[in-house]
Amino acid sequence: MPTASPRTRRDNRAVLxxxxxxxxxxxxxADACLDENDPKMMVPxxxxDRDCADVCRLTAAFIARGSDHAQHVLRECIEICxxxxxECAxxxxxxxxQCAEACQACLEACRAYAA
Incomplete structure (x- = not known):
């Protein structure tokens, strides 16, 4: 398997x-929502939050290892982010x-990486 070029690794750093x-x-x-006065209201x-964190973990792993499926997972990540x-906004x-801001920054980085 070919190793990523230094340029590729540098390009990956921002999205990772x-x-x-x-x-x-x-x-x-997600954790802080559980401490709110009415956590049932915060269920969505x-x-x-949990779905987004999980898909971001998977996307990061696929990008980091140069998976042939990274673009597919990246599209799902963008949608869930x-x-x-x-929701958070x-x-x-x-x-x-703060979560909404992090999701927005992640969306921008993922879109830039996908382009």
Missing amino acids: DALSRCIAACELC CIRL QKCHD QHQHDHCQ
Whole structure:
């Protein structure tokens, strides 16, 4: 299997960093949602946070190892990050707003990488 060129590794760094930040923000948001006064109201947010973190982990792994399936997984990641962003942006909690920002940054990085 050919090794990635230095340019490819450098190009991957931005998207891998954005994916990592998104994973952390989603995990923190899901956990913080459980501590809200009415966690039942936050169930859609928690579910999307978990889905987003998981798809970002998978996407990062596929990109890091140069998988032939990275583009397919990347499209799914973009779709789920958008949904997570939209859900979190509706809530005024700081953790939701931070998660929405991380999802937006991840979306931009993923779109740039896919282009």
